[in-house]
Amino acid sequence: MQEIVKKFERLRAEARLGGGLERIEAQHARGKLTARECIEVLLDEGSFEELDMFVQHRCNDFGMEKKQIAGDGVVAGYGEINRRKVFVYAQDFTVHGGTLSESNTQKICKILDLATRTGVPVIGLNDSGGARIQEGVASLAGYGEIFQRNVLASGVIPQLSAILGPCAGGSVYSPALTDFVMMVEENSYMFVTGPDVVRTVTHEEETFESLGGARVHSTQSGVAHFAFPNGMVLLTQLRRLLSFLPSNNREQPPVVLAGDPPERQEHSLDYLIPDDPLRPYDMKELIDKVVDNHDFMEVHGGFARNIIIGFARMDGGTVGIVANQPMVLAGCLDIDSSVKAARFVRFCDCFNIPIITFVDVPGFMPGRNQESGGIIRHGAKLLYAFAECTVPKVTVITRKSYGGAYDVMSSKHLRGDLNFAWPNAEIAVMGAKGAAEIIFRGDLKKSDNAESLLKIKTKEYADRFANPFRAAQRGFIDDIIMPSSSRWKIIRGLRMLKDKQITNPWKKHGNIPL
Ligand code: HXC
Numbered sequence: 001m002q003e004i005v006k007k008f009e010r011l012r013a014e015a016r017l018g019g020g021l022e023r024i025e026a027q028h029a030r031g032k033l034t035a036r037e038c039i040e041v042l043l044d045e046g047s048f049e050e051l052d053m054f055v056q057h058r059c060n061d062f063g064m065e066k067k068q069i070a071g072d073g074v075v076a077g078y079g080e081i082n083r084r085k086v087f088v089y090a091q092d093f094t095v096h097g098g099t100l101s102e103s104n105t106q107k108i109c110k111i112l113d114l115a116t117r118t119g120v121p122v123i124g125l126n127d128s129g130g131a132r133i134q135e136g137v138a139s140l141a142g143y144g145e146i147f148q149r150n151v152l153a154s155g156v157i158p159q160l161s162a163i164l165g166p167c168a169g170g171s172v173y174s175p176a177l178t179d180f181v182m183m184v185e186e187n188s189y190m191f192v193t194g195p196d197v198v199r200t201v202t203h204e205e206e207t208f209e210s211l212g213g214a215r216v217h218s219t220q221s222g223v224a225h226f227a228f229p230n231g232m233v234l235l236t237q238l239r240r241l242l243s244f245l246p247s248n249n250r251e252q253p254p255v256v257l258a259g260d261p262p263e264r265q266e267h268s269l270d271y272l273i274p275d276d277p278l279r280p281y282d283m284k285e286l287i288d289k290v291v292d293n294h295d296f297m298e299v300h301g302g303f304a305r306n307i308i309i310g311f312a313r314m315d316g317g318t319v320g321i322v323a324n325q326p327m328v329l330a331g332c333l334d335i336d337s338s339v340k341a342a343r344f345v346r347f348c349d350c351f352n353i354p355i356i357t358f359v360d361v362p363g364f365m366p367g368r369n370q371e372s373g374g375i376i377r378h379g380a381k382l383l384y385a386f387a388e389c390t391v392p393k394v395t396v397i398t399r400k401s402y403g404g405a406y407d408v409m410s411s412k413h414l415r416g417d418l419n420f421a422w423p424n425a426e427i428a429v430m431g432a433k434g435a436a437e438i439i440f441r442g443d444l445k446k447s448d449n450a451e452s453l454l455k456i457k458t459k460e461y462a463d464r465f466a467n468p469f470r471a472a473q474r475g476f477i478d479d480i481i482m483p484s485s486s487r488w489k490i491i492r493g494l495r496m497l498k499d500k501q502i503t504n505p506w507k508k509h510g511n512i513p514l
Contacts, residue, residue: 011054011070012053014070015053015054015069015070015071016036018034018035018036018069018071018092018094018095019069019092019093019094019095019096020094023093023094023095024094026094027093027094030165030187031187031230032093032127032164032165032187032231033164033231033232034092034093034094035074035075035090035091035092035093035094035098035125035127036075036090036092038090038125038162038164038231038235039075039077039079039088039090039125041231041232041235041236042081042088042123042125042235042238042239043079043080043081043086043088044079044080044081044082044083047079047080048077048078048079048088049077049078049079050075050076050077051076051077051078051107051110051111052071052076052106052107052110053070053071054070054071055070055071055072055103055104055106055107056068056069056070056072056103057072057101057102057103057104057132057135058102058103059101059102059132059134059135059138061134061135062134064134064135067096069095069096071092071095071104072095072096072101072103072104072107073091073092073095073096073097073098073099073100073101073104073128073132074089074090074091074092074098074104074107074108075089075090075092076088076089076090076107076108076110076111077089077111078111078114078120081239081242081243082239082242082243084242084247084254085118085120085247086120086121086122086123086242087111087112087114087115087120087121087122087123088111088122088123088124088125089107089108089111089122089123089124089125090124090125090127091125091126091127091128091165092127093127093128093129093165093166096129096132097128097129097166098127098128098129098165099128099129099130099131099132099133099139100128100130100131100132100139100142100143100171101132101135101138101139101142102135102138102139102141102142104142105139105141105142105143105145105146108124108142108146109145109146109149112146112149112150112153113149115153115157116149116152116153116156116157119156119157119247119248119250119251120157120247120248121157121158121159121160121242121245121247121248122153122157122158122159122160123159123160123161123162123238123242124159124160124161124162124174124175124178125162125164126161126162126163126164126165126167126171126174126175127163127164127165127166127167127188128165128166128167128171129166129168130166130167130168130169130170130171131143131169131170131171140170143170143171143173143174146174147173147174147177150174150177150178151177154177154178154179154350155249155350156248156249157247157248157249158179158180158242158245158246158247158248158351159177159178159179160178160179160180160182160238160241160242161174161175161178161180161181161182162181162182162183162184162234162235162238163175163181163182163183163184163188163189163190163214163224164184164187164188164231164234165187165188166188166189166208167188167189167190168189168190168191168192168194168212169192169193169194170192172190172191172192172223175190176223179347180225180226180241180299181217181223181224181225181226182224182225182226182227182228182234182237182238183213183214183217183218183224183226183227183228183234184214184227184228184229184230184231184234185213185214185215185227185228185229185230186209186213186214187230187231188213188214189208189209189211189212189213189214190212190217190223190224191208191211191212194208194211195207195208195211198211214227214228215227218300218301218302218303219302219303220303221303222300222303222304222336222339222340225299225300226299226300226301227302240297241297241311243256244297244311244313244318244353245311245318245351245353246318246351246352246353248351249350249351249352251352252317252352253317253318253351253352253353254318255316255317256313256316257316258292258293258295258313258316259293260292260293262314262315262487262488262491263487263488263491264487264488265484265485265487265488266289266290266483266484266486266487267484268289268484269286269289269290269483269484269486270482270483270484272285272286272398272483273398273399273422273424273483277399277400277426280326280327280330280331281326281327282325282326282327283308283323283324283325283326283327283331283358283360283398284296284298284308284325286323286358286398286483286486287308287310287312287321287323287358289487290314290486290487290490291312291313291314291319291321291487292312292313292314292315292316293313295312295313296310296311296312296321297310297311297312298310299311299344300340300344303336303340304334304336304337304339304340305325305327305328306324306325306328306329306330306331306332306333306334306337307322307323307324307325307331307333307337307340307341308321308322308323308324308325309321309322309323309340309341309344311353314356314487314490314491314494315491315494315495317354317494318353318354319353319354319355319356319494320344320345320347320348320353320354320355320356321355321356321357321358322341322344322345322355322356322357322358322409322410323357323358323359323360324358324359324360324361324409326360326399329365330362331360331361331362331400332361332362332363332364332365332405333361333363333364333365333379333382333405333408334364334365334370334375335370335373335374335375335378335379338375338378338379338381338382339378339381339382341382341385342381342382342384342385342512343385345382345385345386345389346385346389348389348391349385349388349389349390349391352391353391354391354392354393354394354494354497355389355391355392355393355394355410356394356395356396356490357386357393357394357395357396357409357410357416358395358396358398359395359396359397359398359400359401359406359409359410360397360398360399360400360401361400361401361402361405361406361409362400362402362405362431363402363403363404363405363430364379364403364404364405377513378513379404379408380513381512381513381514382408383407383408383414384510384512384513385512386408386409386410386414387414387415388504388510388512389415390415390500390502390503390504391500392417392493392494392497392498392500393410393415393416393417393418394416394417394418394419394420394490394493394494394497395409395410395411395416395418395419395420396420396421396422396481396486396490397419397420397421397422397425397427397468397477398422398425398483399422399424399425399426400425400426400431401421401425401426401427402426402427402428402429402430402431403429403430406427411476412475412476412477412478413476415502417493417497417500418478418493418496418497419476419477419478420477420478420479420480420481420486420489420490421468421471421472421477421479421480421481422468422480422481422482422483422486423468423480423482424467425467425468425477425480426462426465426466426467426468427465427466427467427468427470427471427476427477428461428465428466429465431466432458432459432461432462432465432466433454433458435458435461435465436454436457436458436460436461437454439457439461440453440454440457443457444457468480
């Protein structure tokens with residue numbers, strides 16, 4: 001017995017060394033942590049329970065039978081983050097480049113199955129050369145098995161992905177199927193085809209970074225929701241992100257009371273909106289001042305910045321924030337912002353997170369690029385997401401709410417539960433000047449002084465429609481509130497909506513315009 005125990009201890013120690021000291025040093029020299037180090041940083045101290053430490057690959061081709069390393073390139077198990085259970089797997093780049101084999105696929109699938117069965121979030125730490133080439137189709141089959149599980153787990157448990165090194169080829173699709181993707185700047189990359197293939201096919205000269213680095217994916221493609229300067233920061237922020245989320249779709253998000261008075265008034269908000277309706281202001285200032293302890297975790301902060309999304313707490317409970325940003329493209333809705341917000345709204349709806357929407361939107365972005373790029377199809381995604389969503393929805397119109405965008409942005413007509421407007425809100429089909437130009441086109445053509453007539457008619461239209469009263473008279477706006485009282489009004493609304501029950505008609509699933 002003692003001999004066996006000793007043997008296991010020796011095997012454990014070997015497994016912990018992964019690909020060996022030399023490769024660990026090489027990993028450090030690249031500025032990267034090893035898989036085990038990542039898990040140590042990520043999880044509460046001493047909470048990791050490793051599974052399948054002794055798994056070996058079964059490949060006998062290309063001399064692989066002589067290259068056995070216990071664990072086979074992925075470290076997997078469960079542990080705790082802030083004393084809440086999580087499952088985790090981390091690809092170990094020091095073992096065959098963290099590549100996916102048939103055996104380590106089974107380890108990852110075991111984790112995904114256990115996480116889904118037990119209703120616990122799963123975190124994948126990616127650092128891999130992709131399919132293990134020596135294993136051929138067995139490795140491709142492995143990816144397929146993982147994708148299938150990612151899809152079945154979607155909307156059941158939160159799935160989070162960190163990209164801490166290479167993630168190339170079809171392997172990008174597992175992170176892409178998960179809820180949030182975090183990348184490390186200048187040390188991680190994701191692409192379907194690498195620079196060499198790109199050069200051959202399109203004759204474009206690209207680097208790993210220019211093709212699939214964190215900057216590209218967090219600002220242009222939208223593949224990554226976050227980009228952080230190094231692995232340590234990323235893992236710390238992953239812990240923070242998880243603190244906002246429930247463990248599964250049957251749970252409510254955790255409540256963290258941090259002593260910020262719910263009735264706190266923010267008088268500076270009464271002066272946030274500039275007198276000139278064409279001047280921007282920073283919507284983040286409003287979010288910051290309204291949420292608990294000014295603690296807002298922005299998601300997708302570098303991508304489609306004309307809309308802001310992210311998590312915060314109000315009255316201790318998690319809320320998802322969706323807000324137009326007048327500082328960027330005047331806050332209008334375009335293709336990227338619609339898709340960005342739609343996915344976020346659906347995530348919140350999956351996981352019982354109430355949605356607070358701050359509206360200052362002049363409309364959809366005009367232009368040929370937008371039309372030919374499919375703004376109709378993509379704008380419909382956001383409309384669809386808000387319309388199907390059943391979590392509590394509180395909307396505050398801070399200034400403009402024009403045209404179709406008025407409907408889309410969690411309006412009363414899309415089952416907004418509480419729709420507030422600030423006194424200066426303008427809710428209309430379009431801006432007053434544009435409206436006057438259309439309605440009075442004939443009169444303006446005939447007039448000797450068209451400019452002054454247009455001014456008069458613009459004011460007439462603005463006085464009549466560019467205010468919140470018309471909408472309030474119809475009950476489309478539940479109340480006109482002072483900006484300074486927004487926090488308290490929203491919290492009271494959330495308390496009232498706490499036990500909201502609403503179900504959509506039975507269906508297999510809807511057909512969101514993808
Ligand atoms: C087997 C691999 C491997 C792979 C790397 N290694 N990629 N082994 N299959 N795909 C091994 C290397 O042989 C090496 O082993 C160790 O991992 C570290 O790799 P290095 O090349 O020394 O590291 P580095 O210089 O940092 O380069 C990393 C890399 C490069 C950029 C990832 O290794 C690379 O380009 N690999 C190939 C990537 C690739 O084409 N993957 C297939 C993608 S297609 P030793 O023993 O020397 O340490 C794909 C399809 C999936 O994944 C489809 C799913 C649907």
